[in-house]
Amino acid sequence: MKSPFHVMIIPTLGCPSKCHYCWSSDEGSPRMSIETVREIAEWLKDYQSNQVTITFHGGEPLLAGAEFYRQALPILSEGLAHLAPTFALQSNLWLLTPELAEILAEYQIPIGSSIDGPEEITDAQRGKGYFAKTMRGYEIARENGLEVRFICTFTNRSVKEKETIFDFFLKQGFPLKLHPALPSLRSKDPKEWALEPEEYGELLVYLLDRYLDNLGRIEVMNINDLCRGIFTRHGTVCTFVDCMGTTLAIGPDGSIYPCYRFVGMPKYVMGNVRDRPTAEDLARSKAWKLMHAFKDYVDQECAGCAHIKYCRGGCPYNAIAPTDGEVRGVDPHCVAYKRIFDEITTRLNEEIFGSGDMEMGGFGSPFVRNTKPGIMAILRTMATK
Ligand code: SF4
Ligand code: SF4
Numbered sequence: 001m002k003s004p005f006h007v008m009i010i011p012t013l014g015c016p017s018k019c020h021y022c023w024s025s026d027e028g029s030p031r032m033s034i035e036t037v038r039e040i041a042e043w044l045k046d047y048q049s050n051q052v053t054i055t056f057h058g059g060e061p062l063l064a065g066a067e068f069y070r071q072a073l074p075i076l077s078e079g080l081a082h083l084a085p086t087f088a089l090q091s092n093l094w095l096l097t098p099e100l101a102e103i104l105a106e107y108q109i110p111i112g113s114s115i116d117g118p119e120e121i122t123d124a125q126r127g128k129g130y131f132a133k134t135m136r137g138y139e140i141a142r143e144n145g146l147e148v149r150f151i152c153t154f155t156n157r158s159v160k161e162k163e164t165i166f167d168f169f170l171k172q173g174f175p176l177k178l179h180p181a182l183p184s185l186r187s188k189d190p191k192e193w194a195l196e197p198e199e200y201g202e203l204l205v206y207l208l209d210r211y212l213d214n215l216g217r218i219e220v221m222n223i224n225d226l227c228r229g230i231f232t233r234h235g236t237v238c239t240f241v242d243c244m245g246t247t248l249a250i251g252p253d254g255s256i257y258p259c260y261r262f263v264g265m266p267k268y269v270m271g272n273v274r275d276r277p278t279a280e281d282l283a284r285s286k287a288w289k290l291m292h293a294f295k296d297y298v299d300q301e302c303a304g305c306a307h308i309k310y311c312r313g314g315c316p317y318n319a320i321a322p323t324d325g326e327v328r329g330v331d332p333h334c335v336a337y338k339r340i341f342d343e344i345t346t347r348l349n350e351e352i353f354g355s356g357d358m359e360m361g362g363f364g365s366p367f368v369r370n371t372k373p374g375i376m377a378i379l380r381t382m383a384t385k
Helices: 034-047 066-079 098-106 119-126 130-143 158-172 197-213 221-232 279-283 286-301 316-320 334-353 375-383
Strands: 005-009 052-056 086-090 111-114 148-154 177-180 247-250 255-257
Touching (some): 005 034, 034 066, 111 130, 119 130, 119 158, 148 158, 158 197, 177 197, 197 221, 197 334, 197 375, 221 334, 221 375, 334 375
Parallel strands (some): 005 052, 005 247, 052 086, 086 111, 111 148
16 A cells, blocks of 8 residues: 655754754744745656655644645645645644634644643643634634644653543544654753653543543544554554655754654655756665665564564654664654554454453343443544544
8 A cells, every 4th residue: 555645845854842852942043034935846747657745834833824725725726736735834823813714724734733732731842822823813713614633742751641632632622643642852852741642542442441431522633543444554644664765854954864853863864856866866875775775674573473564663853853863762652553453453352353241232122232332433533524
């Protein structure tokens, strides 16, 4: 199965928010010029021929301002019309104005934003006032017909409030997509907020149960992706496929990286759009070779794992960034992935092949299978969308 081609444009690594566990923002980061956007379009035009999804990411991409998007979107959509580009944006929404929302709505750009649960929990992790500012932007987005989905970062502190957080998303009618807080490589204490892999695994199992108890009333995107991956034997999000080559990111100065997570780290630069590198040119860079060394490592190290087809060793950034670019292991979240993959697989097998999971029916009826929704119900729900 061919993975879709995804390009992330990072107009700046700057961000007005100061989330405590952030690992990616950089106050001194330059802003991308429109000239660089033109260079991106010129380069991508001949780089490959598949449909392309372009995500504006950061830092905070809205720092680039309305004029940037007013010019950049037509340059990309018209210049790359033969690649049928679709767009997306990842933003905390603080800087969303009605003017910007109108521009984004013209291109039907779905927005991914971030809140970590109710106001007290979000502000404790992301700084006072974060929640109110994001919700203001959310209202503007909705008024302009933009679709917004929130990512919820679970830290080692907020995981203790998982019930409250789940109930908040349920009550608000928001789909839930979670991210585990990663060790911040720029902090003196990288693990201060990071969610330990064991806790992450237990959190996923907890969310699976809560999801099943509330099926039809909420969507837990990670659980959907995991179930779909197991069922189709192929990952459906970047973490669980060989992302190298199918995802690229472009920093503010036109430098090309394997993914947005590496932007701003000079050793991971593979080329620059102004030089119009071909895939073969990028393949000669150290960063490209490193990503492929990770893939080869996974083929060897995970060969005996039942989940290798739809896990692929997890995220290469998680694996190689903390070791300063050396492949010494797979994604440290392996423990969590195994925990949830095992749990879903066991339940799915029980549902399909039977497990004695029966309950007493009514008077006169024989034993009947437990009617509590299971993994098949999640898969069915997804199939009807
Ligand atoms: S490096 Fe990680 S986050 Fe980036 S595209 Fe690959 S799997 Fe996704
Ligand atoms: S669960 Fe762990 S061992 Fe299995 S494929 Fe994923 S990273 Fe490798």
